Amino acid sequence: MTALLERPASVADKPPRRRPARRWRHRLTVLSFMAPALLGIGVFFLYPLLAAVYFSFTRFDLLTVPRWVGLRNYTYLFTQDSVAGQAALNTVWFVLILVPARMLAALLTSMLLVSLKRGGGFFRTIFYLPALAPPVAATIAFVFLFNPATGPVNEVLSWFGVDGPLWFDSPDWSKPSLVLLGTWAVGDLMVIFLAALLDVPKPLYEAAAIDGANAWQRFWHVTFPSLSPVLVFAAVTGVIQTLQYFTQAAVAASVASGTATTGGGISSTFGYPENSTLTYPLHLYVSGFRYYDMGYANALAVVLFVVAFGVTVVLLRRFRAFTGGAR
């Protein structure tokens, strides 16, 4: 056995001749495994990203060859386009209100479900069902439910002497109405929170109870820290999704405006009423595909990417300590 393990002197004295080849083979093997992913990232992420940056410095309408215009699109965006400012503010509003509202609704629902002694499975299904509704169908249903003249919501409010608002037809109420829609369909978040809640070690609660902690203290000192990685995940993905908030705002505006157009698409109704539901991605779409200012739309997209990237980095750094380091 010993003789077999000994390296011949001639081999030990010389550098191994086959090692570079083996190393290259190893690298090729790794690369071949990574190739599909790298190809996908290159074709579907890097190329579109580079193209967007390039087109953002051009005058481009999809039909003619792009013409280099330097910073003109960015100058218009930051100094002249008041609608872009309004769209950005609307989006920030959704990020600040819709994301926490959805997280809170999902957390409360999941805590309620955990505390149920019986029927947990049934209620889990009931609360999750709205998440299965297609966003377009759910939005249309909500606009009809909240119709100020014929909707059942205002009808029920009137039984209690409350004159219901105009909901999706009011610039003051249109965004809160969309938040209501968002908090109705929190099944996706609820399931994640529910799993995290069930994962909290029971002995921690028992120890807290022995130490005399009340319900709030148990939540704050036991439940909340245990949930924090999941909360950060929900916050980061929620912010990124909300920065791209599109479908619900587009459909609600189109249906509530009552001016469905034949042939021209629905983009002329985006923002109804009074641009109160015009989000940044909707403005981007209108610029690109209704006004054919594709160069400008790319400038809007680049800014959105930079903001989303920056916000994600800040959130992750800010909450690193909160989630227990770099685990």
Added chain:
Amino acid sequence: MSRRPCFAGTALAAAATLFLAACTPGTEASDDVAPSGQEAKGSIEFWHFFTDREAKAIDDAIAQFSDAHPDIDVRVTAGQDDAKMLQAISSGKGPDVGLSYSTDIVGKFCSSGAWRDLTPYIERDEIDLEQFPATVRSYTSYHDRRCAMPFLADVYGLYYNKTLLAQAGYTEPPKTMTELADMAKKLTKRAPDGTIEVAGYVPLLNFYEHTPQHIVPGWDAKWLTADEKSAIGTDPQWQAMLKWHKDLVDWYGYDNLQKFTAGLGDEWSADNAFHKGKLAMSVDGEYRVAFLTDQAPDVDFGTAPLPVADDQADRYGAGFVTGNVAGISANSKNPEASWALIEYLTTETGSIVGLSNAIKNVPTTSDALASPDLQVDEKFKVFLDIFEHPETSTTPPNASGPKYVEMAQEYVDGYLSGANKDLASGLADLDTRIDQALDLGR
């Protein structure tokens, strides 16, 4: 310091730029046409936006074309909007012939070359453009490039419910804005709590077809100057028009109107509020005659030109006209057959009259308008007269499409709701913003 990364970076950037430039779409079309007298043949693809009953009428017209041109095979795709057509053309897979419902795209499609210049075909086949009214000629070309031909027209006027007017003691529709406001108030019915049950006239400018675009001719207000700058802030008619509407909105109460309109049926359904007797007077296109006949035959209604500003009584009879426009895509592989189809649909009297009778749109040629086969009753005749009125106008084509119209629409909505207070300075600011936005598209 190694120069390799710098070189590699430069090479990568250059390669990326070349790659991006190589992948950039562009449209180039040859203006060469075949000699006169050669019969076109082959397959072409035709996209239009019509659906349901109206799409059937298009299919019938295409069948007649196929009978007259058996060597041309036309594949028809219905329900296509302008955005889809533009994206298809830019990707090189667009239809040979496209039909748009709006003249808003003519400026963009002509200036970008998305649709071919039709002048060589028109000159070769000696098409007489004088058979189209001047306004129609203007909305089918941009900067002397004629890339579209008119395929029927939409003309806007006033619909009124004769039963409701008679109940209020009226036998005639209003002719001036003062008369319109007075009648609107008298025709409005409210519930004891103030809720509107029947509106005499809804003055919100984003309701059904009641938009700035369609009612501006009643005030002779101008959109753009000759050098394509916004004229909205400097033309006093805009302020007069908006103040008139604001006064009437305030009389109803903005929230009352919003609540009332939110409860009305969809414009394109049988539940349209005018069909249901919820509106005494309404602005709409000539096509509503066919919708009412089909979906609400019991409604006793009349049609009339739009009322005009009190000091412009001599302009009564004019209105807004827009139209469907047809063009040949830049990347059409069979432009000769495409032109044969467009020529047939837009200049052949029998085809135009047949389509007009079927979908109740206004024919665009003088021969078709005078044709004894054109089915014209007194309600539809009103729109033919508006169409031929010398003061009838449209929105001027622009390379940025409908952008300036929609920016004005946004401002107007805010003014009528009370969000935008100072009208004069608001319109001046709107001018600046429109000019900047149009510059971006140049």
